[in-house]
Amino acid sequence: MHASTQSSATPGPATPMMAQYHALKAQASDCLLFYRMGDFFELFFDDARTAAQVLDIALTSRGDGVPMCGVPAHSAEGYLARLIKAGCRVAIAEQTETPEQAKKRGGSKALVARDIVRFVTAGTLTEEALLEPRRANVLAAVCEVRGTIGLAAVDISTGRMELEECGPDRIGAALARLGASELVCPEGWDEAPLDAIGRPTRDFSSDSGEVRLRGVHGVATLDGFGQFSRAMLGAAGGLIAYLDHVGRGNLPLLLPPVVRDGAAHLAMDEATRASLEVLESSSGGRRGSLIDAVDRCVTGAGARQLAEDLSAPLTDIAAIEARLALVQWLHDDPLLRDDLRAVLRALPDVGRALGRVVAGRGSPRDLGQLRDGLSEARRLRDHLLRRADRPALLDELLPLLGGHGALVDLYARALVPAPPTERSQGGFIAEGYDHALDALRATAGNARRAIAALEAKYRDETGVAALKIRHNGVLGYFIEVPAKHADRLMAPDSGFTHRQTMAGAVRFNALALHEEASRIGEAGGHSLAAEEAHFEELVAAAVSQAEAIARTAAALARVDVAAGQAERAAESGWCRPELLEDPCLEITGGRHPVVEAALGAKGERFVANDCRLSQADRLWLVGGPNMGGKSTFLRQNALIVLLAQAGGFVPAEAAKLGLVDRLFSRVGASDNLARGRSTFMVEMVETAAILSQAGERSFVILDEVGRGTSTYDGLALAWAVAEAVHSNNRSRCLFATHYHELARLADTCEALSLHHVRAREWKGDLVLLHEVAEGPADRSYGLAVAKLAGVPAPVVARAKTVLEKLEKGRAETGGLAAGLGDLPLFAAALDAAEEKVDRLREKLEGLDIDSLSPREALDLLYELKRDAAT
Numbered sequence: 001m002h003a004s005t006q007s008s009a010t011p012g013p014a015t016p017m018m019a020q021y022h023a024l025k026a027q028a029s030d031c032l033l034f035y036r037m038g039d040f041f042e043l044f045f046d047d048a049r050t051a052a053q054v055l056d057i058a059l060t061s062r063g064d065g066v067p068m069c070g071v072p073a074h075s076a077e078g079y080l081a082r083l084i085k086a087g088c089r090v091a092i093a094e095q096t097e098t099p100e101q102a103k104k105r106g107g108s109k110a111l112v113a114r115d116i117v118r119f120v121t122a123g124t125l126t127e128e129a130l131l132e133p134r135r136a137n138v139l140a141a142v143c144e145v146r147g148t149i150g151l152a153a154v155d156i157s158t159g160r161m162e163l164e165e166c167g168p169d170r171i172g173a174a175l176a177r178l179g180a181s182e183l184v185c186p187e188g189w190d191e192a193p194l195d196a197i198g199r200p201t202r203d204f205s206s207d208s209g210e211v212r213l214r215g216v217h218g219v220a221t222l223d224g225f226g227q228f229s230r231a232m233l234g235a236a237g238g239l240i241a242y243l244d245h246v247g248r249g250n251l252p253l254l255l256p257p258v259v260r261d262g263a264a265h266l267a268m269d270e271a272t273r274a275s276l277e278v279l280e281s282s283s284g285g286r287r288g289s290l291i292d293a294v295d296r297c298v299t300g301a302g303a304r305q306l307a308e309d310l311s312a313p314l315t316d317i318a319a320i321e322a323r324l325a326l327v328q329w330l331h332d333d334p335l336l337r338d339d340l341r342a343v344l345r346a347l348p349d350v351g352r353a354l355g356r357v358v359a360g361r362g363s364p365r366d367l368g369q370l371r372d373g374l375s376e377a378r379r380l381r382d383h384l385l386r387r388a389d390r391p392a393l394l395d396e397l398l399p400l401l402g403g404h405g406a407l408v409d410l411y412a413r414a415l416v417p418a419p420p421t422e423r424s425q426g427g428f429i430a431e432g433y434d435h436a437l438d439a440l441r442a443t444a445g446n447a448r449r450a451i452a453a454l455e456a457k458y459r460d461e462t463g464v465a466a467l468k469i470r471h472n473g474v475l476g477y478f479i480e481v482p483a484k485h486a487d488r489l490m491a492p493d494s495g496f497t498h499r500q501t502m503a504g505a506v507r508f509n510a511l512a513l514h515e516e517a518s519r520i521g522e523a524g525g526h527s528l529a530a531e532e533a534h535f536e537e538l539v540a541a542a543v544s545q546a547e548a549i550a551r552t553a554a555a556l557a558r559v560d561v562a563a564g565q566a567e568r569a570a571e572s573g574w575c576r577p578e579l580l581e582d583p584c585l586e587i588t589g590g591r592h593p594v595v596e597a598a599l600g601a602k603g604e605r606f607v608a609n610d611c612r613l614s615q616a617d618r619l620w621l622v623g624g625p626n627m628g629g630k631s632t633f634l635r636q637n638a639l640i641v642l643l644a645q646a647g648g649f650v651p652a653e654a655a656k657l658g659l660v661d662r663l664f665s666r667v668g669a670s671d672n673l674a675r676g677r678s679t680f681m682v683e684m685v686e687t688a689a690i691l692s693q694a695g696e697r698s699f700v701i702l703d704e705v706g707r708g709t710s711t712y713d714g715l716a717l718a719w720a721v722a723e724a725v726h727s728n729n730r731s732r733c734l735f736a737t738h739y740h741e742l743a744r745l746a747d748t749c750e751a752l753s754l755h756h757v758r759a760r761e762w763k764g765d766l767v768l769l770h771e772v773a774e775g776p777a778d779r780s781y782g783l784a785v786a787k788l789a790g791v792p793a794p795v796v797a798r799a800k801t802v803l804e805k806l807e808k809g810r811a812e813t814g815g816l817a818a819g820l821g822d823l824p825l826f827a828a829a830l831d832a833a834e835e836k837v838d839r840l841r842e843k844l845e846g847l848d849i850d851s852l853s854p855r856e857a858l859d860l861l862y863e864l865k866r867d868a869a870t
């Protein structure tokens with residue numbers, strides 16, 4: 001199916017080519033080896049089997065039975081993208097010399113030298129075709145230094161690098177936030193996260209990390225960048241060492257590292273992110289996720305920034321207000337917003353173009369993108385500077401949009417308006433930029449015209465009107481005439497020399513043609529070399545200003561995020577939230593953006609609901625039938641908090657939010673069957689995390705916790721968890737449950753109140769109103785929901801009979817929660833038990849056994865027994 005099967009070398013254990021192949025493969029045992037042969041990349045043995053399967057291309061075999069398959073080099077990117085997506089890693093072995101060079105070096109049989117030039121892995125991509133424009137692509141490294149976890153993360157497509165440290169228990173949450181596509185850690189580390197790639201432990205030493213960071217940024221000390229702990233430096237070292245390895249010594253763009261301060265962000269653990277479906281829906285894709293419902297950014301960089309904002313909302317009111325003020329400004333001025341978005345929409349992805357250029361994988365087109373993006377950024381700045389009432393954040397951003405005048409001018413002079421992606425053919429340097437280059441091009445152009453003139457002349461001289469001068473890669477320029485006229489040119493004194501006889505035509509050369517062709521060839525070669533040299537200079541100009549260009553790209557992204565948030569708010573009447581330090585949560589007319597959009601698509605209306613939590617009424621128990629809207633209500637309030645603290649408007653009429661430091665969301669186990677561990681176990685592990693971590697400034701939503709086990713266990717756990725969150729954690733909390741019995745908690749927990757989603761039975765049918773109302777749920781409507789869901793009528797009728805029996809039994813015995821009425825208060829019960837133990841211990845400790853008579857000892861024993869019983 002492809003040309004390389006015609007290649008002369010045949011792989012086999014004995015051939016030099018196979019020896020070369022195996023040597024290269026040994027350096028890339030965990031990768032598929034793309035072995036360059038002419039115009040193809042070939043894969044052999046198991047690599048071929050894997051690739052053929054993933055790519056759905058033919059698996060062939062060579063004469064000696066070695067399985068193989070191949071992909072054309074010019075379209076390799078598309079194949080690479082699919083392999084990377086399927087979880088493969090690829091090593092690219094290129095020919096490092098031409099066949100001519102090989103012959104010169106080692107004679108006619110010499111094998112072309114090859115070497116691995118790069119490893120392509122999920123976390124180290126820069127190519128436009130391999131990356132999703134709206135998603136950051138993160139490579140992370142994690143290690144432990146004396147009990148502290150260090151994390152380093154970089155998106156090498158834009159160079160952003162971040163360092164963080166945390167306790168071993170927070171590693172899951174930190175990794176969940178990063179959402180890395182590739183993770184490296186020291187090999188043999190016991191605590192290594194699943195899927196992490198092991199790398200030599202020495203790469204993760206903090207000393208070498210510091211040396212590497214200093215080296216990358218060419219500084220004698222890192223003090224200018226911030227304070228880095230040993231754990232952070234270790235992780236940074238491991239990260240850079242890995243990049244060095246996959247790039248074979250070529251490092252990509254790395255901006256100065258930024259320390260991430262955990263306290264500056266709303267903490268969310270992995271389970272919370274998953275259950276709120278922040279960046280991905282539970283079915284895996286972006287569709288149905290929060291970001292999908294919110295994102296109105298018009299640039300890929302904006303969408304990536306928004307994802308970052310939603311993954312790490314802020315906890316500093318001033319910073320949140322600064323973002324909100326910019327959103328408001330753009331919200332209130334639709335004309336300005338439209339203009340701005342139109343300009344942004346046309347912008348190239350400056351950050352990623354820069355990433356490719358610095359990584360040495362840039363094309364003339366990337367330079368063109370830098371030119372266009374930076375010059376538009378400057379225009380945008382000038383436009384916005386003319387506005388008077390600018391919010392403070394914009395004033396911070398505007399200066400970052402300019403400052404590239406010299407580079408833009410240079411590129412404007414040097415490059416043609418639309419430079420090509422391929423640089424080997426030249427043609428990207430503009431006329432007038434380099435006179436010597438213009439002269440070379442003129443020479444080649446003159447020679448081409450001379451050749452056209454020669455064609456006319458030869459036709460005249462020979463009288464063959466069908467004579468043509470043509471060109472191909474093998475012969476270069478030649479004269480071609482139909483076979484029947486060939487004799488005239490074959491004559492010894494004709495001035496033509498025969499080159500090739502084809503089926504219907506004969507080809508010739510002539511001295512004048514040869515001379516002109518040489519001029520073209522020579523001038524062409526020189527002009528290509530000149531363009532190549534200019535390309536290097538132009539790249540160097542961008543590299544020297546990489547940091548400033550990256551800052552411009554980041555500022556553009558921030559403006560796009562704000563404009564997108566404003567657009568989204570205007571679209572559905574969202575409001576600007578008011579943020580307070582006081583732990584309250586007052587949402588009027590709140591909506592769930594994803595559910596509302598889904599209903600809207602079906603022409604249905606979403607019922608807005610209020611939520612009012614305060615210190616004195618901080619836990620709402622929400623009952624009501626299944627499908628009544630409990631989960632939706634819980635989540636919409638959590639999402640409103642998240643959106644607000646990310647600095648955006650929220651889907652509500654009004655929202656007064658006391659700043660939240662940690663957000664927890666848990667869903668009862670049966671909704672999460674896809675997980676590996678026993679689902680109930682997962683539920684309990686996740687619940688335990690809340691009980692140990694949530695505090696007075698946290699917001700917790702618990703959806704049917706306890707559902708994953710038997711009724712009694714479930715009720716008991718739900719009871720105890722609700723009590724603990726209320727009295728110990730004292731967090732704001734929404735707790736959905738179908739256990740009516742929990743309503744009794746309202747008697748003992750002073751800051752807990754009862755609510756329910758309303759439903760009505762109308763002519764035997766259940767009507768779900770999706771309205772949250774005060775008071776306990778009156779009944780569960782389970783059978784009505786079953787009927788609504790299409791359970792056959794006889795089955796529902798039978799269930800009704802069973803239910804009547806059960807209810808009768810409950811009335812007689814006092815029901816599921818019989819005996820809970822005199823349950824001692826949660827904390828008081830524990831205290832009393834502990835007190836008793838303490839009293840007994842005190843007595844025993846104060847005892848001098850040797851001084852007791854047998855009679856006294858016996859009396860004492862009776863006394864202790866009596867104490868223990870009271």
Ligand code: ADP
Nearest residue numbers: 605606607625626627628629630631632633770
């Ligand atoms: P529950 O948790 O009580 O079982 P859900 O929150 O999962 O119920 O809601 C079930 C369905 O009801 C949702 O998929 C949605 O279609 C609809 N729904 C929920 N809340 C509302 C609402 N406020 N307005 C309109 N429809 C709603």
